Amino acid sequence: MxxxxxxxxxxxxxxxxxxxxxxxxxxxxxxxxxxxxxxxxxxxxxxxxxxxxxxxxxxxxxxxxxxxxxxxxxxxxxxxxxxxxxxxxxxxxxxxxxxxxxxxxxxxxxxxxxxxxxxxxxxxxxxxxxxxxxxxxxxxxxxxxxxxxxxxxxxxxxxxxxxxxxxxxxxxxxxxxxxxxxxxxxxxxxxxxxxxxxxxxxxxxxxxxxxxxxxxxxxxxxxxxxxxxxxxxxxxxxxxxxxxxxxxxxxxxxxxxxxxxxxxxxxxxxxxKTFDLRVRCQNRNAMALACFLEGHPAVKCVLYPGLPSHPGHSIARRQMTGAGGDGYGGMVTIEVAGGARGAVAVCDALRVAVNAMSLGGVETLVSIPVYSSHVNMSAGELARHGVRPGMIRISVGIEGIRDLQADFEQALAVLR
Ligand SMILES: Cc1ncc(COP(=O)(O)O)c(C=O)c1O
CATH class of the missing domain: 3.40.640.10 (Type I PLP-dependent aspartate aminotransferase-like (Major domain))
Known part of the structure; x- marks a missing residue:
């Protein structure tokens, strides 16, 4: 042009x-x-x-x-x-x-x-x-x-x-x-x-x-x-x-x-034009949500490269430095109790987070990998990908972090 x-x-x-x-x-x-x-x-x-x-x-x-x-x-x-x-x-x-x-x-x-x-x-x-x-x-x-x-x-x-x-x-x-x-x-x-x-x-x-x-x-x-x-x-x-x-x-x-x-x-x-601003906010929100979910009794495991408990954390700390120290991305995956039924119950109870495929948008989205990104795979293939039925993939958006934490708190309560 x-x-x-x-x-x-x-x-x-x-x-x-x-x-x-x-x-x-x-x-x-x-x-x-x-x-x-x-x-x-x-x-x-x-x-x-x-x-x-x-x-x-x-x-x-x-x-x-x-x-x-x-x-x-x-x-x-x-x-x-x-x-x-x-x-x-x-x-x-x-x-x-x-x-x-x-x-x-x-x-x-x-x-x-x-x-x-x-x-x-x-x-x-x-x-x-x-x-x-x-x-x-x-x-x-x-x-x-x-x-x-x-x-x-x-x-x-x-x-x-x-x-x-x-x-x-x-x-x-x-x-x-x-x-x-x-x-x-x-x-x-x-x-x-x-x-x-x-x-x-x-x-x-x-x-x-x-x-x-x-x-x-x-x-x-x-x-x-x-x-x-x-x-x-x-x-x-x-x-x-x-x-x-x-x-x-x-x-x-x-x-x-x-x-x-x-x-x-x-x-x-x-x-x-807003890419830098959005992704920095998603990095921050994802880190805060991952920390919150890691301490939640209904969550069996939290996968987020920014958490010291993540097996790839030290490599991520070296490799994902673009945003100046908090650049671990906006994606968090959790595994809840009760397998796929537990994951479905939590996704259906969320109100702020949207139950939809895809990722990376300003709105928080959740999806269950065995029913979405990793559909049409055998049990062996899922195991090789490390995907388990109770997993929920969260694409963290730019909403207020307190609203997101409260939303997950009330949704996870369905598992008690
Ligand atoms: C890591 C990764 N690469 C590539 C793609 C494919 O992108 P698209 O849906 O734009 O074809 C996806 C879609 O979810 C993805 O998660």
Missing amino acids: RTHRTPAKARAPVPEQQSLATRAIHGKKLYPFRGPVAPPIMQTTTYRFADSRDAIRYAQGDPDVYVYTRYHNPTVAEAEERLALMAGAEKALLFSSGMAAITSAILSVVKQGDEILSTPALYGGTYRFFRDILPRHGVTVRYVRPEALDSIVSLATKRTRLVYCETPTNPTLGIVDIAELVSQVRAAGKKVHRKIVVLSDNTFATVLNQNPFGFGVDIVTESATKYLGGHTDVMAGVITGSADFISGARTQLKYYGGCADPFAAYLLLRSL
């Missing part, structure tokens, strides 16, 4: 050096310009050419000619530029959902006969894609336990092309040591004499709390439906990485067709 630039008299600030909040609000527009402050929505599928010389320029490969929104759209491009700047990546690519971003990123890397190594606890949709869809493309997935990341070196073969990880994991908030994972992958790459790509799903942490690029990860995906969107009203997904990788992924996007809609890109740009 071109704006009328007026010459800057003072030395211009460097966008990359600004705080995350400033980058999320202004993007690269740190100069005086005449034009709209809110980005216009270019809600069009196609673009009129001045004359056929534009079509010829496009046919000759000129990337600046807009022809069709599945290929290129100014509102989408503005959101992509903003997201790349926030992550400190060369480029970003926006998709119609987190799954579209994940599947396109993976299919940009692997081909028939290749193998992926992955940490085992994953969002159910990703896991089912690995289990049910990738084998049809001739791609296999083997799992590496986060406590035994050194096995990556012995497991890697000439077929290993990609190492995939998610941290914190959905829904059990398991922590993978990203720096250690990357170091093992680089050692494995030396052993098999090929570059093995590392991809990390950063949806639960968000770029505010944890930036995987700082640990050497090659590609980062995020479901923008969650914290980036933040208002439970937009589906989107993003891949960030090198210009080279994003250019290959853009080709996947063109043919698989998972492009973001311009209106979704506009909603996302709007949401990014």
